[in-house]
Amino acid sequence: MRWKWLGFTSAVLFLCLAHGFAQVRRAEPRAGKPAKNSTPIDEFMRMPPVERQKALNRLPPDKRRRIEDRLKRFNALPSDRQQELKSMYNRLTQLSAPQQQAVRRSLNQFSQQPADRKQAIRRELWSIAPLSAGEREARFAGAEFRENFNDKEQAIVRDMSQLLPPT
Amino acid sequence: MGCVADGDGAELIVSYGARRLAPHEQAEFELHVRSCARCREHAAAQRAVWSALDEWPGITPSEDFDQNLYRRIAMEEQQAWWRCLWPDTWSPRAAVPVVLACSALIAAFLLNGPPLRSRAEPQFQMEQVEHALDDMDLLKQLSVESH
Numbered sequence: 001m002r003w004k005w006l007g008f009t010s011a012v013l014f015l016c017l018a019h020g021f022a023q024v025r026r027a028e029p030r031a032g033k034p035a036k037n038s039t040p041i042d043e044f045m046r047m048p049p050v051e052r053q054k055a056l057n058r059l060p061p062d063k064r065r066r067i068e069d070r071l072k073r074f075n076a077l078p079s080d081r082q083q084e085l086k087s088m089y090n091r092l093t094q095l096s097a098p099q100q101q102a103v104r105r106s107l108n109q110f111s112q113q114p115a116d117r118k119q120a121i122r123r124e125l126w127s128i129a130p131l132s133a134g135e136r137e138a139r140f141a142g143a144e145f146r147e148n149f150n151d152k153e154q155a156i157v158r159d160m161s162q163l164l165p166p167t
Numbered sequence: 168m169g170c171v172a173d174g175d176g177a178e179l180i181v182s183y184g185a186r187r188l189a190p191h192e193q194a195e196f197e198l199h200v201r202s203c204a205r206c207r208e209h210a211a212a213q214r215a216v217w218s219a220l221d222e223w224p225g226i227t228p229s230e231d232f233d234q235n236l237y238r239r240i241a242m243e244e245q246q247a248w249w250r251c252l253w254p255d256t257w258s259p260r261a262a263v264p265v266v267l268a269c270s271a272l273i274a275a276f277l278l279n280g281p282p283l284r285s286r287a288e289p290q291f292q293m294e295q296v297e298h299a300l301d302d303m304d305l306l307k308q309l310s311v312e313s314h
Contacts, residue, residue, distance in 0.1 A: 040295035041303070055293055067293070070300045081310060088306045089299065107305040122309060160309065 037086040041074060088163045095162060106159035109152065117153065124149070124157055129164045136161060170203050171196075180206065184213025 044052060056064050074082070092103055110121060124145075128136050139145055140158060149157060171179050182188050183196050200207045229235075 040292065040299040044292060044296045059293060067297060067300065070304075071296075074300065074303060084310050085303050085306050088309065089302050092302060092306070104302070104305065107308070111305070111308055118308070125309065163306070163309065 037083060037090060039086050039089055041071070042086075045071075045075070087165060091163050091165075099162065103159050103162055106156040110156050110160065113153070113156075120148065121153055121157055121160075125160055125164065128157075128161060130167060132167050171199070171206055176206075177209075180209045180213055183210055184217045186217070 044055070047055070056068065059067065074085075077085070092100060095103065110118065113121065128139055131139065140154070145154065145157075170176070179188070179192075179196065183193065186193075188196060196206075196210075200210050
């Protein structure tokens with residue numbers, strides 16, 4: 001009788017552990033990166049409307065209105081533009097914390113540039129988008145780049161180039 | 168008096184051993200025993216049993232015997248509910264693997280079950296949403312549309 005008990009319980013224990021490990025292994029890929037181009041905004045928008053409203057209602061009224069307006073503006077963007085922004089956002093969040101900090105600082109500095117310099121930086125950035133990492137480095141080291149941009153602008157372009165899609 | 172060792176006479180011999188016979192019955196039986204070897208043998212055996220019982224030392228219960236007894240009965244009644252859950256026939260050896268199996272089940276559920284939502288989660292999520300919106304605003308300056 002005792003051996004029957006031990007055999008049965010050992011079998012149950014083994015099955016439970018095997019099931020647990022199998023589940024953990026299956027769950028591992030899910031625990032890593034979020035779905036492609038999924039952002040906290042997407043996760044929020046995927047919530048049931050009632051839950052979404054509850055979450056917003058917990059905020060102070062001013063903040064709630066501000067976020068609602070910004071969400072509305074973002075959702076009003078054409079879908080290809082939303083996708084482009086989400087891709088850049090995900091590349092930004094995949095960088096290390098110091099790199100993210102540097103890119104955000106450069107983005108802020110970029111926003112403070114005069115319109116013509118902004119346009120020049122933006123044009124430079126998208127012109128190097130199709131280049132490989134090595135080609136980009138060669139471009140940054142070249143005379144033309146150094147002549148067209150001052151040190152601060154060069155740093156902005158270098159930092160923001162990390163947001164470009166990989167080639 | 169005839170031989171009483173067989174049949175109903177056995178009761179008479181037992182009563183004689185226990186000294187429960189009336190004086191005249193005892194005298195009559197003793198008269199018979201003198202002449203009947205079988206009855207003498209049975210009577211002697213009965214006497215020996217009763218003498219042994221007479222020599223048995225009596226056990227005197229302690230003064231608080233009743234009190235202790237009732238207290239223990241009350242305790243048994245109070246413990247009865249968990250005895251239903253844990254029958255006496257269960258042995259700890261058998262219970263150990265059961266407990267381990269249950270622990271494994273709980274661990275598997277906790278590892279793989281649906282995530283438990285805490286009350287702080289929505290607030291945290293709203294902060295993430297707000298930060299994402301901040302980043303999106305910064306990134307908008309770079310988007311193709313802004314060329």
